[in-house]
Amino acid sequence: xxxxxxxxxxxxxxxxxxxxxxxxxxxxxxxxxxxxxxxxxxxxxxxxxxxxxxxxxxxxxxxxxxxxxxxxxxxxxxxxxxxxxxxxxxxxxxxxxxxxxxxxxxxxxxxxxxxxxxxxxxxxxxxxxxxxxxxxxxxxxxxxxxxxxxxxxxxxxxxxxxxxxxxxxxxxxxxxxxxxxxxxxxxxxxxxxxxxxxxxxxxxxxxxxxxxxxxxxxxxxxxxxxxxxxxxxxxxxxxxxxxxxxxxxxxxxxxxxxxxxxxxxxxxxxxxxxxxxxxxxxxxxxxxxxxxxxxxxxxxx
Amino acid sequence: xxxxxxxxxxxxxxxxxxxxxxxxxxxxxxxxxxxxxxxxxxxxxxxxxxxxxxxxxxxxxxxxxxxxxxxxxxxxxxxxxxxxxxxxxxxxxxxxxxxxxxxxxxxxxxxxxxxxxxxxxxxxxxxxxxxxxxxxxxxxxxxxxxxxxxxxxxxxxxxxxxxxxxxxxxxxxxxxxxxxxxxxxxxxxxxxxxxxxxxxxxxxxxxxxxxxxxxxxxxxxxxxxxxxxxxxxxxxxxxxxxxxxxxxxxxxxxxxxxxxxxxxxxxxxxxxxxxxxxxxxxxxxxxxxxxxxxxxxxxxxxxxxxxxxxxxxxxxxxxxxxxxxxxxxxxxxxxxxxxxxxxxxxxxxxxxxxxxxxxxxxxxxxxxxxxxxxxxxxxxxxxxxxxxxxxxxxxx
Numbered sequence: 001x002x003x004x005x006x007x008x009x010x011x012x013x014x015x016x017x018x019x020x021x022x023x024x025x026x027x028x029x030x031x032x033x034x035x036x037x038x039x040x041x042x043x044x045x046x047x048x049x050x051x052x053x054x055x056x057x058x059x060x061x062x063x064x065x066x067x068x069x070x071x072x073x074x075x076x077x078x079x080x081x082x083x084x085x086x087x088x089x090x091x092x093x094x095x096x097x098x099x100x101x102x103x104x105x106x107x108x109x110x111x112x113x114x115x116x117x118x119x120x121x122x123x124x125x126x127x128x129x130x131x132x133x134x135x136x137x138x139x140x141x142x143x144x145x146x147x148x149x150x151x152x153x154x155x156x157x158x159x160x161x162x163x164x165x166x167x168x169x170x171x172x173x174x175x176x177x178x179x180x181x182x183x184x185x186x187x188x189x190x191x192x193x194x195x196x197x198x199x200x201x202x203x204x205x206x207x208x209x210x211x212x213x214x215x216x217x218x219x220x221x222x223x224x225x226x227x228x229x230x231x232x233x234x235x236x237x238x239x240x241x242x243x244x245x246x247x248x249x250x251x252x253x254x255x256x257x258x259x260x261x262x263x264x265x266x267x268x269x270x271x272x273x274x275x276x277x278x279x280x281x282x283x284x285x286x287x288x289x290x291x292x293x294x295x296x297x298x299x300x301x
Numbered sequence: 302x303x304x305x306x307x308x309x310x311x312x313x314x315x316x317x318x319x320x321x322x323x324x325x326x327x328x329x330x331x332x333x334x335x336x337x338x339x340x341x342x343x344x345x346x347x348x349x350x351x352x353x354x355x356x357x358x359x360x361x362x363x364x365x366x367x368x369x370x371x372x373x374x375x376x377x378x379x380x381x382x383x384x385x386x387x388x389x390x391x392x393x394x395x396x397x398x399x400x401x402x403x404x405x406x407x408x409x410x411x412x413x414x415x416x417x418x419x420x421x422x423x424x425x426x427x428x429x430x431x432x433x434x435x436x437x438x439x440x441x442x443x444x445x446x447x448x449x450x451x452x453x454x455x456x457x458x459x460x461x462x463x464x465x466x467x468x469x470x471x472x473x474x475x476x477x478x479x480x481x482x483x484x485x486x487x488x489x490x491x492x493x494x495x496x497x498x499x500x501x502x503x504x505x506x507x508x509x510x511x512x513x514x515x516x517x518x519x520x521x522x523x524x525x526x527x528x529x530x531x532x533x534x535x536x537x538x539x540x541x542x543x544x545x546x547x548x549x550x551x552x553x554x555x556x557x558x559x560x561x562x563x564x565x566x567x568x569x570x571x572x573x574x575x576x577x578x579x580x581x582x583x584x585x586x587x588x589x590x591x592x593x594x595x596x597x598x599x600x601x602x603x604x605x606x607x608x609x610x611x612x613x614x615x616x617x618x619x620x621x622x623x624x625x626x627x628x629x630x631x632x633x634x635x636x637x638x639x640x641x642x643x644x645x646x647x648x649x650x651x652x653x654x655x656x657x658x659x660x661x662x663x664x665x666x667x668x669x670x671x672x673x674x675x676x677x678x679x680x681x682x683x684x685x686x687x688x689x690x691x692x693x694x695x696x697x
Binding site: 068073075077094095099100146 | 305306307308313316320324502503506507508509510511512513514515516517680682
């Protein structure tokens with residue numbers, strides 16, 4: 001279990017971080033979304049000991065993270081950083097050794113991850129000579145090369161082409177299947193939705209929503225029911241008890257059901273108007289959930 | 302999960318130091334500057350050899366000479382500190398040819414007779430002709446005294462009573478110390494720059510964030526300073542070995558024991574001075590995020606080095622001067638001035654002890670404060686960090 005618990009941090013006049021918590025289980029992939037300046041990077045930096053929290057802590061297996069346990073975390077900072085003049089394999093082996101691998105293991109790990117991430121023929125090149133996309137892969141390899149037990153990645157997908165995204169996603173899923181909790185932040189919400197078991201939405205320095213995507217959908221009050229009944233007369237649903245019409249356009253109606261309202265009764269009413277070509281709960285995408293959560297005044301979910 | 306032990310502090314520092322050494326040792330700038338310093342030391346020695354006063358020699362030919370004339374020539378050469386090599390020629394024509402060809406500097410014809418003659422190529426060769434003249438005079442006096450029946454006994458040997466034996470041969474020691482100080486100055490600047498560039502490289506490339514996720518700032522700093530320090534020590538020892546071997550081989554020094562003592566003193570001062578300057582340079586460099594801004598933060602420290610260097614050159618001429626005495630206690634300047642004073646035999650034991658103690662105190666202070674500045678400024682990229690901010694903001 002990796003737990004972020006009640007982190008607070010003030011930044012000059014800004015609000016900074018204001019509590020909120022997320023728990024990531026082993027083998028779980030957790031995506032953190034948030035607007036710019038919401039506190040994603042600060043949260044990760046606190047976890048890595050690069051910033052100090054005013055209050056709250058980050059725990060791994062029940063223990064607050066300390067220097068020794070941080071050694072077991074693979075980290076990818078938002079500001080990418082590698083030695084520009086060092087060769088790829090040499091550099092990765094160095095990072096692996098800093099994480100406690102022996103010289104031989106470190107060299108093998110560097111070999112493995114360069115191969116795995118498609119950098120096999122770039123091992124002896126200086127990092128500064130690589131394309132940005134390849135540098136990004138080296139950066140990821142630097143996070144993976146120390147046999148991490150936890151992965152904390154700040155915007156790992158930014159700057160990658162679709163092929164790169166796929167190979168990175170695959171590598172992360174594999175780590176996840178091996179029982180490594182993975183936390184990453186991203187602006188690419190479709191990616192988060194596709195990859196993650198759980199999502200945390202960060203806004204104004206606090207977690208405004210967290211849980212699995214279905215949970216978030218369920219928590220989202222006033223789900224909408226879309227009914228398409230081409231023959232229905234305008235205003236057919238207006239009289240139904242507990243139903244509010246959100247929009248209606250040539251038989252395509254969007255309804256919001258009050259608590260306890262039976263959706264089957266709505267279907268029956270629609271069928272009485274004639275043909276029904278579509279009847280279904282409209283699943284909000286993560287993007288919509290995100291907009292909703294971020295727009296709402298700070299109410300922790 | 303495999304339980305990988307987190308590396309110990311010593312292991313981390315070793316790893317960082319190892320990286321510094323391996324990457325620097327392959328660096329072109331490092332290799333070139335090392336070669337320049339070695340060439341400089343060798344150049345100074347060759348210069349010493351060529352300009353040295355004891356090295357002059359001359360070749361004088363004789364016609365109708367003999368053992369007596371040869372001896373007289375060698376002895377009168379000794380009086381003016383010149384080695385004389387004597388060559389006997391069969392006749393005057395051959396001797397004149399040898400002078401014309403430059404094989405000999407002068408020819409003494411009939412040196413023991415009544416009508417001696419000196420052949421030189423031009424009137425400028427007066428050293429050789431002077432020696433020939435003195436020899437002829439000595440021969441003539443000896444012959445006349447012999448004819449009068451006077452027996453010559455050699456003059457009694459003089460025993461010398463030297464009041465201050467410590468200053469014996471100090472001129473040479475001072476030259477060696479000064480040469481050592483030049484090397485020290487070059488290495489301080491060079492390795493100080495290496496440390497500073499390394500710090501800024503890590504900061505500007507932001508790799509520092511990745512590093513600090515695995516270790517503490519002071520461990521990174523210690524590894525960097527130690528690694529480059531070991532490299533610097535290897536280099537100065539190498540220079541010393543080349544210098545001492547060369548000096549002994551070329552026979553430019555009279556007292557090898559004292560030479561080695563002076564060289565060891567310089568090396569010891571290198572360690573002290575490097576510890577101080579590397580720490581200051583690292584802390585100063587951590588305030589900026591770009592190599593271009595490095596100059597502005599390093600200038601005050603570099604200035605101290607330059608002043609120390611200038612004073613040490615002056616101290617070589619006048620080791621007892623007030624300026625030299627005072628600055629040999631000032632931390633930062635003492636590594637450059639003190640070795641010269643020690644070599645000149647001007648520094649008392651207690652003075653050296655106080656100077657070293659002051660230096661150690663300064664190092665302890667700089668490491669403490671510099672370490673805080675470094676830790677506070679390392680993660681603040683962008684504009685230049687103010688010193689006060691850095692001191693306050695350790696891992697804010």
